[in-house]
Amino acid sequence: MLNIVIFGAPGSGKGTQSINLIEKYKLAHISTGDVLRAEKAAETELGKLADSYMSKGQLIPDELMIDILASVFDQKTKNEGCKGVIFDGFPRTIPQGTALNEMLEERGQKISAVVSLDVPEEELIERLLNRGKLTGRNDDNYETIKARLDVYYNQTTPLKELYEKDGKLYSVEGVGSVEDIFARISALIDRVN
Numbered sequence: 001m002l003n004i005v006i007f008g009a010p011g012s013g014k015g016t017q018s019i020n021l022i023e024k025y026k027l028a029h030i031s032t033g034d035v036l037r038a039e040k041a042a043e044t045e046l047g048k049l050a051d052s053y054m055s056k057g058q059l060i061p062d063e064l065m066i067d068i069l070a071s072v073f074d075q076k077t078k079n080e081g082c083k084g085v086i087f088d089g090f091p092r093t094i095p096q097g098t099a100l101n102e103m104l105e106e107r108g109q110k111i112s113a114v115v116s117l118d119v120p121e122e123e124l125i126e127r128l129l130n131r132g133k134l135t136g137r138n139d140d141n142y143e144t145i146k147a148r149l150d151v152y153y154n155q156t157t158p159l160k161e162l163y164e165k166d167g168k169l170y171s172v173e174g175v176g177s178v179e180d181i182f183a184r185i186s187a188l189i190d191r192v193n
């Protein structure tokens with residue numbers, strides 16, 4: 001199985017690149033943000049709880065996220081043709097990273113590579129403000145974007161060290177055309193696959 005973590009700040013292009021990657025490598029896409037937004041749209045209890053964090057740019061508590069991830073993973077990978085998974089937006093904390101390794105190990109799998117999309121902060125903010133205008137996402141406003149970037153730098157970037165130690169971290173310049181960035185990521189994946 002090809003299990004890729006697509007890593008990067010909000011607005012770094014994880015979702016956009018995931019859509020191309022799942023097509024090319026026949027992978028299941030697990031976007032924890034999409035899962036939570038679907039729960040919110042369906043007005044479930046989980047969705048309401050998640051939105052109370054998301055709308056402020058904060059992370060949903062680890063234990064809850066880890067439980068959700070395991071059930072989404074099992075559901076998305078039950079199809080026989082599934083060749084692996086793209087994890088988009090998970091893990092976002094060290095405990096989530098540890099839980100992901102354990103969950104995969106219990107299933108006889110492991111992370112193949114972590115692809116980190118590097119984008120300067122000014123460009124992240126510009127992209128997210130534009131997306132907010134286009135989609136109306138309630139966390140794509142200036143104040144919440146700032147909070148999300150703080151969360152990313154403080155809680156998520158420490159994961160890079162963990163993956164670097166494991167020899168799994170690959171950094172890719174996330175600036176340029178979608179096609180060029182996709183070609184950079186594909187070249188990397190072809191090396192580890």
Ligand code: AMP
Binds near residue numbers: 053148
């Ligand atoms: P995203 O679509 O990945 O940018 O996620 C949007 C929001 O969903 C985040 O700002 C968090 O509030 C929440 N979220 C998504 N994934 C996670 C996660 N792995 N852990 C905690 N919160 C998450």
